[in-house]
Amino acid sequence: MTTMESLIGLVNRIQRACTVLGDYGGGDNTFSSLWEALPSVAVVGGQSSGKSSVLESIVGRDFLPRGSGIVTRRPLVLQLHKTDEGSQEYAEFLHLPKRRFTDFGAVRNEIQEETDRITGKTKQISPVPIHLSIYSPNVVNLTLIDLPGLTKVAIEGQPETIVDDIETMVRSYVEKPNCIILAISPANQDIATSDAMKLAREVDPSGDRTFGVLTKLDLMDKGTNALDVLEGRSYRLQQPWVGIVNRSQADINKNVDMIVARRKEREYFATSPDYGHLASKMGSEYLAKLLSQHLESVIRSRIPSITSSINKTIDELESEMDHLGRPIALDAGAQLYTVLEVCRAFERIFKEHLDGGRPGGDRIYGVFDNQLPAALKKLPFDRHLSLQNVRRVVSEADGYQPHLIAPEQGYRRLIEGALNYFRGPAEASVDAVHFVLKELVRKSIGETQELKRFPTLQADIAAAANEALERFRDESKKTVVRLVDMESSYLTVDFFRKLPQEVENKGGNPQAPVTDRYGEGHFRRIGSNVSSYVGMVSDTLKNTIPKAVVFCQVKEAKQSLLTRFYTQLGKKEGKQLLQLLDEDPALMERRQQCAKRLELYKAARDEIDSVSWTR
Ligand SMILES: Nc1nc2c(ncn2[C@@H]2O[C@H](COP(=O)(O)OP(=O)(O)OP(=O)(O)O)[C@@H](O)[C@H]2O)c(=O)[nH]1
Numbered sequence: 029m030t031t032m033e034s035l036i037g038l039v040n041r042i043q044r045a046c047t048v049l050g051d052y053g054g055g056d057n058t059f060s061s062l063w064e065a066l067p068s069v070a071v072v073g074g075q076s077s078g079k080s081s082v083l084e085s086i087v088g089r090d091f092l093p094r095g096s097g098i099v100t101r102r103p104l105v106l107q108l109h110k111t112d113e114g115s116q117e118y119a120e121f122l123h124l125p126k127r128r129f130t131d132f133g134a135v136r137n138e139i140q141e142e143t144d145r146i147t148g149k150t151k152q153i154s155p156v157p158i159h160l161s162i163y164s165p166n167v168v169n170l171t172l173i174d175l176p177g178l179t180k181v182a183i184e185g186q187p188e189t190i191v192d193d194i195e196t197m198v199r200s201y202v203e204k205p206n207c208i209i210l211a212i213s214p215a216n217q218d219i220a221t222s223d224a225m226k227l228a229r230e231v232d233p234s235g236d237r238t239f240g241v242l243t244k245l246d247l248m249d250k251g252t253n254a255l256d257v258l259e260g261r262s263y264r265l266q267q268p269w270v271g272i273v274n275r276s277q278a279d280i281n282k283n284v285d286m287i288v289a290r291r292k293e294r295e296y297f298a299t300s301p302d303y304g305h306l307a308s309k310m311g312s313e314y315l316a317k318l319l320s321q322h323l324e325s326v327i328r329s330r331i332p333s334i335t336s337s338i339n340k341t342i343d344e345l346e347s348e349m350d351h352l353g354r355p356i357a358l359d360a361g362a363q364l365y366t367v368l369e370v371c372r373a374f375e376r377i378f379k380e381h382l383d384g385g386r387p388g389g390d391r392i393y394g395v396f397d398n399q400l401p402a403a404l405k406k407l408p409f410d411r412h413l414s415l416q417n418v419r420r421v422v423s424e425a426d427g428y429q430p431h432l433i434a435p436e437q438g439y440r441r442l443i444e445g446a447l448n449y450f451r452g453p454a455e456a457s458v459d460a461v462h463f464v465l466k467e468l469v470r471k472s473i474g475e476t477q478e479l480k481r482f483p484t485l486q487a488d489i490a491a492a493a494n495e496a497l498e499r500f501r502d503e504s505k506k507t508v509v510r511l512v513d514m515e516s517s518y519l520t521v522d523f524f525r526k527l528p529q530e531v532e533n534k535g536g537n538p539q540a541p542v543t544d545r546y547g548e549g550h551f552r553r554i555g556s557n558v559s560s561y562v563g564m565v566s567d568t569l570k571n572t573i574p575k576a577v578v579f580c581q582v583k584e585a586k587q588s589l590l591t592r593f594y595t596q597l598g599k600k601e602g603k604q605l606l607q608l609l610d611e612d613p614a615l616m617e618r619r620q621q622c623a624k625r626l627e628l629y630k631a632a633r634d635e636i637d638s639v640s641w642t643r
Contacts, residue, residue, distance in 0.1 A: 035327045036169040036320070039066050040107045042632045043171065044122055044159055062632065065337045067326040068105075068173055069319055070201045073212030074223035075177040078243030081274035082212055083174055085293070085312035086319075088166040088286045091119070091132040092174075093140045098186065098194070102143050103157040103201065104174040108167040115165055122159035135160070151186045155197050166287070168320040172210065175201060178223040195227070203231045206330065208323065214244040215254045215271070219263055235265035239322075241315065243272045245303070246296065253302040258310075267322070270315045271303060331636060338633050345626045352619045353481050356609050360602035367485060367597060367608055370478045371590055374489060378472040379586055386475075388468045392582060395460045396574040403453035404566050412446055413555040413562075415548065421445070422554060430546065435554065440519075442554070446562045447516045454508035454573050461577050462501040465585050469493045484610040492593035497585065504580035511572050515565050523561055 046063045073079040080092040080099075087108060093099045111117075119129040123142060129135045139158060146154045153176055175198045182190045202209050209232060213222035219242075228238040240263065242254055256262040258269045273293045275284055284292075290313060297307040308314070357363060382389040411417065422431070422438030431438065469490065473479060479486050600608070 035324050036171060037109070038635050039068075039327055040109075040161070040171055041635060042066060042628075043068070043105060043107075045628045045631065062338070062341070062629065064204050064206060065330075065334050067206045067208060067323060067330055068171060068201075069208045069210055069323060070173045070175055070198075071210045071212065072175055072198055072202060072224045072227060073177060074214075075179050077177065077212045077214050077222075077224065078272070078274050079174065079177055079212050082210075082241060082243060082272055082312060082315070083172060084286060085272070085274055085290065086167070086170070086172070086316040087162055088164065088290060089117070089132045089162070090286060091135040091139075091162075093136050093143075094280075098151065098153070098176055098179060098183075098190070100143075100174055100176045101147050101151065101153045103155065103176075103197075104139065105157045105159045106172045106174060107159065107161040108170045108172075109161060109163045110167055110169050111163050111165050113165045115163075117162070117164040117166070119163070120161045122161075151190075153190065153193055153197060155200065168316045170316060170320045170323060172319075173201060178227065180223075198227065199231065202227065205237075206326075207237065208319070208326065209238045210241060210319070211238055212241045212243060214247075215242045215257070216244050216247045216249075219257050225263060235267070237267075238265050239267045239315075239319065240265050240269040241272055242269060243274055245271045246273045246276070255302060258303070258306060268309065268318070270318065271297070271306070271310045272312055272315065273297075274312070335633070335636055338629050338636070342626065342629050342633065345622055345629065349619070349622055349626065352615060352622065353478065355619065355623075356606075356611070360605055363602070363605040363609055364597070364600075367605065368594075370476070370482065370485060371489060371593070373478045374472055374476040375590060377475050378468060378493075378589065381468045381472060382582065382586055388464070388471060391464045392461050392578075395457055395464070396577075399460055400453055400457045400573060401570055403456060404450075404570060407449045407453070407566075409446060409449070409559060409562055412449070413442065413559050415551055415555060418442060418551045418555040418558070422551065438554065439524075439558065442558045443519060443561060444516045446558060447512060447565060450512045450515070450565070450569055451509055454512055454569065455505055457573050457577055458501055458504045458508055458581070461504075461581050462497060465497050465500075465581060466494060469497065469589075481611050481615050482609055483612055485608045488608060489590070489593070492596075493589050496589050496592060497581075500581040500584045503584075504577055507576045507580050508573050511569065511576055515569070519561070520564070523564065527557060 042062065043066060046061075046066075071079055071083060075098075080094065083106065084090055084092055087106070092104075116130065119132065119135045120127065121129075121138060121142070124138070129138070139160070142158050146156055157173070176194045178198060179191055179194060182188055187193075201207055209228050211222070211224035211228040213219055213224050219225060225240070228235075228240075232238045240257070242257055245254055248254060254271060258271050260269060263269075273296045275286075275289045279289060290311075293311045294307075294313070297303050297310040300307070303310055356366060377386065380386040382392075384390075418438075421441050422435045425437035425441050426435060473486055473490055479489070
């Protein structure tokens with residue numbers, strides 16, 4: 029394989045792969061374009077400038093659709109492969125792999141039909157290219173992109189926007205810095221008015237990547253010639269101008285063979301009094317060779333930048349793939365493993381929130397340190413132990429016979445009544461911690477990167493965790509209420525044992541008047557005794573409620589938030605597991621695209637590597 033073949037062939041292969049992935053000149057893509065990094069030759073020209081004729085002449089075959097109006101309505105990526113002398117010529121379309129066309133009339137029909145397949149019969153245009161490869165001993169290795177002819181007016185049946193649409197599409201190809209522009213202008217028209225040159229000048233003002241082609245030299249008025257253009261005097265380009273004489277309409281009608289036409293063209297230049305001195309640098313065969321050499325040298329010079337752009341994209345795609353996660357395994361064991369792995373990642377993050385490292389766990393301490401003490405302080409003991417209420421409760425407890433020494437029943441009722449108030453703050457602490465935990469579950473799910481791709485599993489974990497938290501809350505409520513009930517079920521005797529002494533001590537003087545057992549002072553003292561007993565219980569509960577809450581809710585959440593979920597998981601079959609691992613379709617699609625693209629880029633890198641080694 030010669031270098032030229034391998035280099036152009038390399039770009040051809042990458043271009044074909046690009047089209048399969050929807051990466052082509054006019055396509056819009058969320059991925060960076062490999063197509064744009066590749067050098068290509070785009071053919072532009074006004075209508076009837078002789079574009080089709082030039083292409084056919086380069087190929088040496090009649091194969092392009094002809095007709096009035098805009099015939100080329102999709103870009104045609106024409107890849108020419110030189111084969112050994114004497115071998116059979118054939119053509120192949122990318123969209124019809126494995127079918128070899130040896131009849132070029134059939135190629136023409138297929139181009140037409142494939143155009144209509146995307147654009148419909150509406151005469152609309154589309155930027156999706158058709159790829160045609162031609163294998164022939166009569167071609168040079170070259171890739172050309174045929175674009176719709178630039179036009180000034182829409183014809184019947186075409187939308188008004190077609191003129192602009194064509195220009196936009198052609199521009200999207202030729203404005204790319206890697207595009208070599210083959211600008212075709214007819215010689216029998218003023219070069220200053222050439223559509224092709226106008227566009228070329230706009231997108232390539234320095235003329236670096238524009239090849240000027242002048243057709244219809246034979247149709248110029250007698251006594252005039254195009255030497256000013258061909259010798260670069262009227263329009264300067266960095267590349268040489270090439271003059272062409274294609275088949276006339278009469279030749280076409282007579283079916284003049286392309287190979288014969290090539291010979292006639294050679295003869296025209298060789299014998300031309302005007303162009304004889306330029307004969308070796310004129311004609312379609314020369315143009316094909318010139319383009320092939322140029323394309324090859326451009327590819328060669330771009331290889332380092334193509335390689336680095338490919339490597340950069342591979343890195344980007346790989347990191348995106350890491351981010352999107354690996355594709356899901358097919359066997360149930362591996363699926364279960366994936367689910368467990370994701371669950372563990374979630375649990376780890378949840379624990380980090382509780383144990384510190386991530387914020388949120390401190391809010392639980394906030395409940396114990398602020399909310400609970402504040403709620404305890406706000407309990408309406410003043411009202412409950414008001415003189416009036418104490419007297420009422422004690423009297424009611426006494427019944428018809430007032431108490432003789434101390435109102436035992438009265439004390440009990442007052443204390444029990446007071447202790448009941450503790451249920452409120454106890455239950456509220458449980459609820460407050462429950463909501464903190466719930467919020468931490470929500471947060472942790474959001475922070476579990478591994479879960480992002482599995483919305484179903486996400487919802488299931490959230491449901492399982494919340495259900496577990498509800499259970500812990502119920503248990504915790506029962507426990508704290510029990511703590512309160514325990515306080516009422518057995519009172520601290522020591523406290524009361526000390527009371528009479530205090531009273532006597534307070535009395536101090538034996539001469540002091542005996543307390544009136546039914547007077548205000550007596551009830552006030554009872555109230556104050558009950559109040560200090562309740563204060564003592566409050567201090568105890570301030571310490572024991574947090575212990576119960578942590579024991580029943582926080583510790584449980586840390587240890588067995590997903591225990592039940594795991595038990596259920598063990599009973600699931602392959603299909604159900606796969607359902608759990610249902611991914612967001614958009615994400616799956618993106619991963620698939622990413623993977624395909626990665627494959628393309630890696631294949632391209634390998635191809636370039638192998639070509640670089642054989643150079
Ligand atoms: N005599 C002569 N006729 C030519 C030459 N080049 C093209 N023609 C004729 O000009 C007409 C238009 O040529 P095409 O090759 O179809 O031009 P095109 O730019 O592809 O045209 P559209 O696809 O319709 O935009 C045809 O009748 C050709 O035979 C030439 O160099 N000499």
